[in-house]
Amino acid sequence: MPAEKAIISGLSGRYATALFALARESASLEALARDRAHLTAFFGEQPGLLSLAASPLLTRNQQGAVVETLATRLDLSALMKKFLGVLTRNRRLSILLAVLRDLSALEADHKGEVTADVRVARALTKTQMTALEAQLKSIAGRDVAINASVDESLIGGLVVRIGSRMIDSSIATKLDSLERAMKGI
Template identity: 45%
Template sequence: MSKDRRAPHVSSDHPVSGVAGRYATALFELADAEGALDAVAGDLERISAMLNESSDLVRLVRSPIFSAEDQTKAFGAVLEKAGISGLVKNFIGLVIRNRRLFGLSDMIGAYTTLLARKRGEMTADVVSAHPLQAAQVESLKAALKSATGRDVRINTKVDASLLGGLIVTVGSRMVDSSLRTKLNSLKIAMKEAS
């Protein structure tokens, strides 16, 4: 009897399907077998943070102009500098050889979803105008846990164009309390009134 190798579908967070889901599932199963789920998650979080901070790295990941050899050399140097080795380094190498590096962010998201599901957690993506302080993140976690009934892991991102407030996305639900959205709504209401 063959084991079903398709990536499971997760209704919340990032969908775990398609190419990214298959790669993430394979990495997850290997990490689980080696007892390295948290170590792999930490390495992937560091890679994700580097992608968020470097437009050059994003260009390397997404551009088809770079050969697999160029991507291997460049990403290898990045991983070495970040102290990432072992399973994640091998995984990135495989992704590059298979010319799937463009899907790395989705693979990381799918891995995070699989890990959260195993732990019984949900993931919330929070975009704020300014970096959130630790106390604010904890308060938000508590509020989201109260609303969802599950532990919530928060991924934060800063977008200064929001001006103030937050955009919180949990699964397919989004709450936009940003000042930018409120001002745009007011602008539309004023145009309709005149």
């Protein structure tokens, strides 16, 4: 597979690209990566909190207070605090997870890696993750940063997306294919 550049588009892509450029100019890419990881992990553990914070029922001041408390609790960098303030003022907190995903792709591209979004039926062990990373590296031809998420609807197996390429070896897809074949579709 030839080396692919990260394709970042849409509103979240514009915000992510601007934030990444600011971090690069101020030589704070490491702090940005740390902040992104903290926010991604936090909202992964507390998925409803972002919806609550982004609620249109809250005033900008209330949203700002929630964001400020969160930023202090997670010990985020000044750049990320300012960025979250901009999202809050522009009423764009709802796209924060998409911005974080796009930032991850930009960081990987900057390091010469490719990002692989992997959905699995059950969480992977460290050994499985290492083996998957090695296999994906051989397919992509360069280092791979894996964004893994659990999706129990897959039943078993995994779905990998690297750039525009998708590899679906989930049991759910195989069962769906069998069902279509049996129906004669």
